[in-house]
Amino acid sequence: MQEILCRKRDALFILPYVAIVQEKVRDLSAFGIECNFLVEEYAGSKGRFPPFKHRKKNSLYIATIEKAHSLVNSLIETERINSLGLVVVDELHMLGEGSRGAVLEMALSKILYTSKTTQIIGMSATLNNVSDLQHFLKAEHYTSNFRPIQLKEYVKIRDGIYEVDNKSEDGFTFARLLNYKYSSDMKKIDPDHLIALVTEIIPQHSCLLFCPTKKNCENVSKMLCKYLSKSFLSVKAKEKCALIAELKDIGNGVICPVLRGTVPYGLAYHHSGLTNDERKVIEQAYSEGILCLLTCTSTLAAGVNLPARRVILRSPYVARDFLKRNQYKQMIGRAGRAGIDTEGESILITQEQDKKLVADLISKPMECCYSSLIHSSEKGIKDLLLSLIGLKVAQTLDKIVEFMDGTLLGVQQQHHFNEKSFLEVMEQALQPLMEKGLIKGRMSRSSEGEEMCCQLEVTKLGHATYKASVDLDYCDTLNMDLKKSLEGLVLDNYLHLIYLVTPYDMVSHCTPDWMIYFRQFHQLDVIEQNVFAAVGVPESFLTKKASGQAVKKTVNGLVVKRFYMSLVLYSLFKEMNMWSVAQKFNLPRGFTQNLLSSTAAFSSSVLHFCEELEEFWAYRALFTDLTQKLSYCVKPELIPLMEVSGVREARARQLYNAGYRSLSYLANAIPDMLVKTIEHLSRRQAIQIVSSAKMLLNEKAEALLEAVEELVRLPTDIP
Template sequence: MKIDSLPIPISLRTKYSALGITELYPPQAKCVEAGLFNRKNQLVAIPTASGKTLVAEMAMQKEISDGGKCLYIVPLKALAAEKYEDFSGKEVKVGIATGDPDQRDEYLGRYDIIVATSEKTDSLLRNRAEWLKRVSLLVVDEIHLIGDPSRGATLEMVIAKLRYQNPNLQIIGLSATMGNPEELANWLNAALVTSEWRPVDLREGVYYNGAIHFHGSERILQTPKKDDDLNLLLDTAEEGGQCLVFVSSRRSAEAYAKRAAVVLKKKSEALDLYAEKIAKADTTPSGKVLANSVKNGAAFHHAGLPRAAREAVEEGFRKGEIQVIASTPTLAAGLNLPARRVIIRDYQRYEAGVGMNPIPVMEYRQMAGRAGRPRLDPYGEAVLIAKDRDAVDVLFEKFIDAPAENIASQCQKENELRNHLLALITTGFAKNRAELDGFMEKSFYASQKAVHRRLDRNIGKALSYLIESGMITEETGGELLGTSFGVLASRLYLDPETASLIRDILGKQETFSAFGMLHLLCMTPNMFRFYLKASDERLVDEVFSERGDELWCEELSEEFFAAVKTALVAEAWCEEVPEDVICENFGVGAGDIHAVVENLRWLMHASARIAHEFAPRFDTDVRDLEIRIENGVKEELLPLITLRGIGRIRARRLFDRGITTPEDLLSAEPKDVVGILGTVLTKSVLEQAAKKTGRTLDAVPLLIEEEAVPVKASETKPQKTLFDFGE
């Protein structure tokens, strides 16, 4: 099917033609035949790299040309940025929404395509963003994640709410292979488009004893090294191909990259430049290992790296400079990084309380699907590594020949149900029990099996919790209303248990403890906690023994002590401890620090709102700690850090010069301030300081007037913080 025959804008056809895209792949043609341009709902379950994004883009461009508005939902912020770039520059206005969870972001309404994560979309619905009512086409990327334990319920409820709110909504779900696509298609009232076709042939096999065993054939490899995973890499490198190697842990990924760098010894100016970028972005021991590995053509990739380092690795791999990336499974779930050969070395994962378990077949398929670069590779290979001869047959049976697992709704979980029922009530989607039951009966959960009795019981339990915690009331006549606390918790995007815990514990305290506050937030369901290693136990025990009186939570549990470690990392950040020192002291990565700080920044903001309502005596303390978390500064820098343009580094340099307050800035020698801030920023900061102190700036110092150039307020860019570099 030719691109020129399709009812898409001429400008888009021209863009495709310039990229060499003149004809649809067979699965894409099936989508058109199934009513893609006739506003028919579709569930597109086809292999990786077979053109799902192009299907969505064509449908969106057609919808926009007909006067519609499109929402494209992705699971990860990094994937949102990638899709934003994909859709931009094609004669339509594209926006991206991944920011703070309690904002309406009404400005997004002026865009034709809005790319957003499912959590951000849920937050926008809770905050009643008006532009969402004008969305006429919804695309859900990785829709099989509706079965994911951590984010599946949110994705399901977002789809359900948008269908309820926008009755004429067209939905396109894009998915990897799953075991029960018919069930999901039935719930969406969608045509199911499936295919096994791929633009690059995929060969799946098992490596053992010097050969890759395929169905009906085998490929003998040279084995110059004693390690199977290195021999597989060298074989691909000799052919000019690239490898992705999937391992079970960060430590394994880093160790493999170091070993691969030794055997590859690839050198180029481009690799040196990527290594420099990485060394600048990540000064931790892990960052140094990565930079040294990249110099020789090898890299690793995991969530512990800062975003700038990950982006350098991704770019180097896409451009063919980096020969191999060793990664944890997170890379397979999102970014478009295909390779000639994918090596799945570790196909078991440790689970607490269970031990080592095989990874799901769907996860294996995600990894294997990265094999084969369209228009670059003649084929792609996905290779598992067997430890003995018997394991070869087992790996074929358990992974290569096995069907993907069925996906199941996650809305049956009690905490998820509380969270989403509260949102339904406080936003007016359901005004009484009958409407609540009616809405939930249209969920994917209810469509999967006869669950009405169980669903009814679970809804009743969740409502009882919400009433007892003071988040909703049930009026005479059965009307359900959100209280001011319930509305606040929902709009702040807090789990009801998190909101209640913050309110109750803050309300009990007579004095404020910054460490106690951080630990409290690290105990909540909305906060992830670091895994407590054996090497951490002594440190945590010492802290508990010496500083136990600073802690507000009393329940001693594994979660309690993991929260102590996580709070210590946050406290170190607030005390201006360098990132590389934090990483070394606590065994975490720079990306982990970012994740902790970003999560706590949101929870501190929410806590400030709750404290204002229920513990106003702590208003100032909580807001000061929020600023410290956001900027990573000691309390003594607070007077300076609130001036726009002054970040943690400049504030510290000013403080060390004896300039500690806005008043000091106004009375300091201009050359001292200019030496730290530069001419233009100094002018802006002095004007802010004068306004903050209520003083008039009779005359801007001559030195500044002479050297300054006219500058708009919007051009005075603030110093970058950790949030500019993290995922």
């Protein structure tokens, strides 16, 4: 607020997940309306590069890590990076978490190198090697152990509860015995005493129960309901019925049988197998106290804000991996939130054999945060070098080394490189970029023969690759696929175009069911079947695979798998229900949802890729239309409502049917009237929807006014 309202400069808020970005956009839009600034969403396929240059209003950009990096690139390229007064990074420890950490490090390093006036604030509850990050960000360090609500940590071994006590010899001291009468049947089904632990809390208070796997979440929620008292059914029964009706509405009359059985008891599971709409409705019901317990996976710990009176960790493992200290702290940190609870507690269930490991877990310091630029065969370094050269931030080896010295990797050189010099590492990273035809330049040694001099520039392909944020592993494949398809692009339907924007990196997550593949081919019309041949999946191949025969003719495996996913997307594109498509292809509905979201984002990247290469001019209009359609996969009349942050298909349909058929109508709606006319809508949700619609309308109006002013403005060189 201070940066935007007092210093009159833009601010960027970087968050780890799309769901949190959307939550913050909804929460902060009301402030923007009242205080006359813009709140702009940069997540998924949303966000304009470069952003509109507003002369009368400042902007708060709320972005995922990847979108924030693209935004920073566009501001550097247009020489507007100094318009960014403040950058706030939530969950700063994600710098050390693989490819996403590398992207975050790139964005922050570029801001530090190109702007002397932008302030960076990083926040984290789980950092250890703070001095490295201080050095990297040239930062002051503030830390506090203050917690408004005290958190008590416990460990459960057999039927004993032990309080975490760092002063004791083994890290915890005996607190109490569990007091709950179990039948012999219950002891077999619930050896961890989960029923005893949750019934001490629910239904009066909220509880989160973290499970090692998605399947375990569902099984545990079913098991708990089997033994819960029938009195649970009468608690907020009317609201639970409305929740079940809303979940049915989302699934076009279909509801997950597990949820149908658990919701009446006030329980639900929460993991990536849910669709976005289901997850949002379940989170809302939990926040409002309709649901008192969620069985969830570790991903919820870093997701949306869902606090609890008690947090239970069913196991010190996530899948087969033992918990990291950072993960443990993230999970138990959900217990006891100010303004919601007066106290909070966590209970970690462990077996006798893991007692020593758990003692280390609760007492050892946080894991150190190390640069991810060398993650996956130094992919991060290569990505960074390509964009540095393309943006003309650093085009010679000495400038590149100077820039890299200021990265977190540069600060931690000795940890990562024992024998190689930084210069050698950069030279090696540049080589594959040259081999792929992404950069070009001449190399020569200085007259003293010591220092390597190199003037580098990006090729057209390199420029398109970094501008579109296309993965270096697939940029040449994408280029070839687009070129090949120009020779025989099938435009009688959208299937061929959808194939071209199906993400390459999703292929490894999906194995085709050959009988379903074969069946899908024969359910399409003749023109749609032509696309199979156009991309390289012959009917004879599918026939043999479906019948279990050996295939002698070589067919590209990547193409075959990718086209199978294209058929899934094509079914969604034709406005089929997410549940129906998932069932049709025998896929988890959460995976199907994720595939659609990833494809919309990749389609946006492919569009930007084509905009930078003249030979692909024909694709531009086609991919502009396709990206918008993939982003929403709804009837065209619902798209303006779906653009409002947080409005999903089911809600958009409700609003449209109630007469709110345009963004303008929705922005001028009265929240109390919305609550009366729209089923399952709380007053808080109504206020957020109206504020978000007003903000989006303001953004569109501002953009049009800026365009008009630009048209009528006289050039400064005319006397």
